């Protein structure tokens with residue numbers, strides 16, 4: 546039972562995003578491009594699918610919708626059979642694996658992802674424990690365990706695939722992830738599992754400064770439209786991961802519903818790029834995002 550609503554990381558993140566306002570620089574602006582190259586793959590948008598799981602209409606349709614939008618897809622927990630169906634869609638997919646206590650479970654899932662054409666793998670490193678205490682938890686019947694840094698290093702070294710840690714929330718951890726060979730991190734409080742979290746978009750410039758330009762930073766959690774996406778990108782993110790906004794449209798319309806959400810967010814992002822004189826993603830000037838102290 547959470548008594549203090551100010552400990553809710555969702556609310557904290559929302560408040561911070563809402564406190565950011567954007568300076569217009571439209572004179573001479575041109576219609577912008579949101580194309581991006583990530584890990585050698587070309588996408589039409591930096592808006593990507595979050596590592597969802599257990600979606601009622603199935604995970605393959607989710608991947609199909611992201612493929613239709615030419616957007617990067619990530620998927621969360623689920624067995625290899627399900628991942629096989631997701632990968633058979635031809636979508637570009639990052640598989641995010643749980644921090645299972647049984648380490649062979651992790652190694653074998655990494656191998657399966659690599660052998661079956663995943664574009665990247667990751668581990669949601671913060672999900673081994675819950676919010677209320679420090680005990681290793683059980684998730685969907687699987688015992689989880691907080692991985693050591695040495696174990697994480699072994700997972701990264703076990704595959705040729707680019708490796709991501711999901712749930713990193715600081716410059717210190719992002720740098721540690723880079724040092725042990727990760728390709729990038731997903732900044733996420735995992736739907737408030739980590740309470741009182743410093744908002745990722747607030748932390749971003751410091752994290753970017755620490756890891757340099759070539760380490761991938763993906764912002765995840767609470768991105769509700771393309772304007773939020775713009776704020777994250779302007780503050781140093783490479784990609785913006787979106788989860789729950791896809792769910793009702795996917796249930797209602799299938800893969801088209803997922804594709805429509807990506808297009809809607811990307812349209813809003815383009816609108817803001819045009820209004821700030823940003824002709825492409827690399828041209829977004831961080832100084833157009835300003836903190837409104839009165840909000």
Ligand SMILES: Cc1cc2nc3c(=O)[nH]c(=O)nc-3n(C[C@H](O)[C@H](O)[C@H](O)COP(=O)(O)O)c2cc1C
Nearest residue numbers: 595596597598621622641669735766767787788789
């Ligand atoms: C139905 C559902 C299932 C999820 N399953 C996973 C999962 O298996 N692994 C994971 O790392 N995150 C999982 N997540 C968390 C999402 O990847 C993401 O971090 C979170 O939803 C925040 O993004 P959002 O605010 O855009 O929804 C799940 C979220 C939802 C809503």
